[in-house]
Amino acid sequence: MRSVSDDFPVSTVLGYPRIGPDRELKHALEAYWDGRAGRDHLERVGRRLRADTWRRLAELGLDGLPSNTFSFYDQVLDTAMLVDAVPDRYRECADPYFAMARGVDGVAPLRMTKWFDTNYHYLVPEIGPRTRFRAVADKPLAEVREARELGHETRPVLVGPVTFLRLAQAAPGSPDGFTPVDRLDDLLDVYVRLLSLLAAEGVGWVQLDEPILVTDGGSPAVRHAYRRLAGHPRRPKLLVASYFGDIADALPALAVTSVEAVALDLTHGVPEDVELLRGRTVVAGVVSGREVWRTDLDRARALMAAAGATRVSSSCSLLHVPYSLRGEDILPGRLAFAEEKVAEIVALAALGPKAAPGAVDTGGTAVTGAGSRRRPDTGVTERSAYAVRAAAQRDLNLPTLPVTTIGSFPQTAEVRAARQAFAAGRSSREEYESLIEREIGRAVALQERLGIDVLVHGEPERNDMVQYFAEHLDGFAVTRNGWVQSYGSRCTRPPILHGDVRRPAPITVRWATYAQSLTGRPVKGMLTGPVTIVAWSFVRADRPLRDVTMQVADAVREEVRDLEAAGIRVIQVDEPALRELLPLRKGDQDEYLAWAVAAYRHATGGAGDATQIHTHLCYSNAADVSAAIDALDADVTSIESARSGTGVPGFGRGLGPGVYDIHSPRIPSRAEITARLQRALRTIPAERLWVNPDCGLKTRTYEQVEEALTNVVAAAGAVRASMEDPGHR
Numbered sequence: 001m002r003s004v005s006d007d008f009p010v011s012t013v014l015g016y017p018r019i020g021p022d023r024e025l026k027h028a029l030e031a032y033w034d035g036r037a038g039r040d041h042l043e044r045v046g047r048r049l050r051a052d053t054w055r056r057l058a059e060l061g062l063d064g065l066p067s068n069t070f071s072f073y074d075q076v077l078d079t080a081m082l083v084d085a086v087p088d089r090y091r092e093c094a095d096p097y098f099a100m101a102r103g104v105d106g107v108a109p110l111r112m113t114k115w116f117d118t119n120y121h122y123l124v125p126e127i128g129p130r131t132r133f134r135a136v137a138d139k140p141l142a143e144v145r146e147a148r149e150l151g152h153e154t155r156p157v158l159v160g161p162v163t164f165l166r167l168a169q170a171a172p173g174s175p176d177g178f179t180p181v182d183r184l185d186d187l188l189d190v191y192v193r194l195l196s197l198l199a200a201e202g203v204g205w206v207q208l209d210e211p212i213l214v215t216d217g218g219s220p221a222v223r224h225a226y227r228r229l230a231g232h233p234r235r236p237k238l239l240v241a242s243y244f245g246d247i248a249d250a251l252p253a254l255a256v257t258s259v260e261a262v263a264l265d266l267t268h269g270v271p272e273d274v275e276l277l278r279g280r281t282v283v284a285g286v287v288s289g290r291e292v293w294r295t296d297l298d299r300a301r302a303l304m305a306a307a308g309a310t311r312v313s314s315s316c317s318l319l320h321v322p323y324s325l326r327g328e329d330i331l332p333g334r335l336a337f338a339e340e341k342v343a344e345i346v347a348l349a350a351l352g353p354k355a356a357p358g359a360v361d362t363g364g365t366a367v368t369g370a371g372s373r374r375r376p377d378t379g380v381t382e383r384s385a386y387a388v389r390a391a392a393q394r395d396l397n398l399p400t401l402p403v404t405t406i407g408s409f410p411q412t413a414e415v416r417a418a419r420q421a422f423a424a425g426r427s428s429r430e431e432y433e434s435l436i437e438r439e440i441g442r443a444v445a446l447q448e449r450l451g452i453d454v455l456v457h458g459e460p461e462r463n464d465m466v467q468y469f470a471e472h473l474d475g476f477a478v479t480r481n482g483w484v485q486s487y488g489s490r491c492t493r494p495p496i497l498h499g500d501v502r503r504p505a506p507i508t509v510r511w512a513t514y515a516q517s518l519t520g521r522p523v524k525g526m527l528t529g530p531v532t533i534v535a536w537s538f539v540r541a542d543r544p545l546r547d548v549t550m551q552v553a554d555a556v557r558e559e560v561r562d563l564e565a566a567g568i569r570v571i572q573v574d575e576p577a578l579r580e581l582l583p584l585r586k587g588d589q590d591e592y593l594a595w596a597v598a599a600y601r602h603a604t605g606g607a608g609d610a611t612q613i614h615t616h617l618c619y620s621n622a623a624d625v626s627a628a629i630d631a632l633d634a635d636v637t638s639i640e641s642a643r644s645g646t647g648v649p650g651f652g653r654g655l656g657p658g659v660y661d662i663h664s665p666r667i668p669s670r671a672e673i674t675a676r677l678q679r680a681l682r683t684i685p686a687e688r689l690w691v692n693p694d695c696g697l698k699t700r701t702y703e704q705v706e707e708a709l710t711n712v713v714a715a716a717g718a719v720r721a722s723m724e725d726p727g728h729r
């Protein structure tokens with residue numbers, strides 16, 4: 001029955017970046033959305049990017065080329081289109097695809113959330129009991145044909161049915177207890193049809209991505225799905241790709257099906273029962289698609305040998321790393337981006353597996369006992385109990401329901417242009433810094449005029465809340481063009497944390513004290529927390545992540561101390577990414593949360609009792625980690641709430657559930673904010689309730705911010721007044 005399929009290519013990648021080496025797709029998308037260019041221009045750019053990718057991969061010597069890894073927005077959204085899972089509210093829209101992605105007037109987009117533990121965000125499909133699935137294979141078929149015309153035979157890549165349903169949410173109005181996975185058999189009918197359409201097109205192999213295999217509890221559905229799909233007579237051969245972790249107990253589930261090939265992410269170690277896959281092709285994911293470091297070829301060959309694999313691939317799609325090192329001069333000899341990784345894969349396929357002579361470690365990548373110079377982390381703050389701190393902070397003289405913002409004020413085109421000019425040497429430091437001071441003055445004056453209680457300087461000097469700190473700390477490098485897709489047309493340029501992190505000099509003190517010099521009200525110093533800095537960087541792999549994070553915490557701690565010494569009484573250390581590094585398997589989560597909290601407490605624990613420490617979290621899902629947020633022990637915590645509509649956990653300390661959704665140009669009315677505050681007062685005592693937006697204001701305009709904050713201050717005033725005069729209730 002099972003046949004060894006030795007026609008699988010010796011070298012391949014599971015996927016490739018698609019935004020374009022110079023972000024061509026971003027620019028084309030934004031031109032199309034703004035009406036500056038037509039659909040045909042967008043299509044042309046897409047076609048050119050696909051052609052360039054296939055040509056480049058072939059030139060580099062890659063044997064198996066994937067197709068359908070291109071996307072105009074997101075591969076999960078593409079999959080919803082592929083099976084026609086388009087919610088009714090989009091069907092009438094002129095362009096349902098982009099309506100689902102971005103919304104149109106009066107129609108909200110699909111929810112967006114993180115793709116496993118990466119910084120890529122996908123759109124969450126809505127599946128209900130009545131969603132009518134239908135095979136719409138146009139896109140993968142078109143890409144197969146397009147590649148053929150260019151002389152390439154490709155392997156279409158589809159998000160697998162189990163992952164698709166597990167990542168979906170129940171459509172609004174679904175009955176209690178319904179989950180999208182209940183629809184697996186109906187969806188499998190459609191996948192059977194898709195596979196037969198691809199077979200009819202002459203496609204030899206299809207790749208079905210099932211990263212859900214590395215999370216808890218996916219095995220029964222996977223076993224069922226692949227028994228059905230593989231049992232179907234008219235289909236291409238199937239490669240099931242598992243990635244982002246150790247496949248663990250899901251491996252036997254796949255092994256009882258007759259899929260021809262399985263791709264394993266071996267960067268997390270070789271599964272103990274890999275033997276069960278004997279008789280089929282194991283594709284060794286030994287070149288990490290998540291890191292930017294050069295691959296240790298000896299170790300990779302040993303992993304191949306241990307897994308019995310002769311086929312080599314990236315551990316996951318290379319979507320998560322930048323295109324190439326061309327034009328970069330950082331860390332010579334140490335880095336590999338997508339193109340360089342492809343060259344490594346080709347080299348490994350030529351070299352073949354080689355059992356390690358002795359001690360090559362084939363376990364996970366986390367190096368144990370790596371001679372760390374770290375002190376043992378106690379996780380204990382040096383600060384007193386909250387009540388003692390609150391008493392010491394009383395002389396801040398804040399009113400009940402103090403109003404504050406999250407840090408950034410609008411980043412004007414003028415400031416961005418000035419930063420570019422300064423970076424390019426077209427203007428002097430004095431010119432640049434005096435412009436920044438002007439911006440700070442503007443933000444402070446506005447906040448005073450509006451009657452905000454705890455002011456911020458507005459962060460005009462920061463291009464990005466992580467990159468700014470990376471640029472001012474030793475141990476980080478920043479790329480010129482190392483863009484990685486975050487979602488849709490949005491890209492980030494993660495810094496590279498490559499060495500020991502040290503803070504050569506104070507970073508933010510100059511700007512915070514300048515702002516404080518302009519006002520008698522307290523100015524809040526603004527720092528990015530250690531977990532967030534690490535989560536949004538590419539991080540060295542030769543040290544355990546917790547040690548690396550503690551080193552960053554050391555640097556933040558020094559900055560906290562210096563701000564305090566310079567007279568800043570309120571300091572916010574943001575941790576919006578606290579949940580992002582949460583391990584995919586439940587069994588690993590507590591350990592992570594313990595060290596993440598310890599790092600935060602180390603960063604802030606040097607502050608005296610009279611210094612008020614704030615933290616901030618956004619991107620929702622905070623509820624999943626609310627015990628950890630509480631354990632951060634900040635005096636005040638602000639949490640996104642207006643957008644996600646979720647309540648926030650009540651801590652025995654200050655808490656500011658966001659009352660203004662800053663992601664939307666919409667201005668919340670005073671009445672609406674008042675209602676939110678009244679609702680918050682049902683669970684949060686007035687002495688602990690803070691009033692603030694969901695997040696920073698940098699993407700908004702000054703006009704919007706002024707109008708919205710006017711309403712925020714007025715609402716806080718109205719609620720205060722109603723509390724003082726109960727007769728008005």
Ligand code: MET
Binds near residue numbers: 406526574616618695
């Ligand atoms: C993503 S959280 C952003 C926090 C930062 N202090 C800001 O206001 O922009």
Ligand SMILES: [Zn+2]
Binds near residue numbers: 618695
């Ligand atoms: Zn935020």
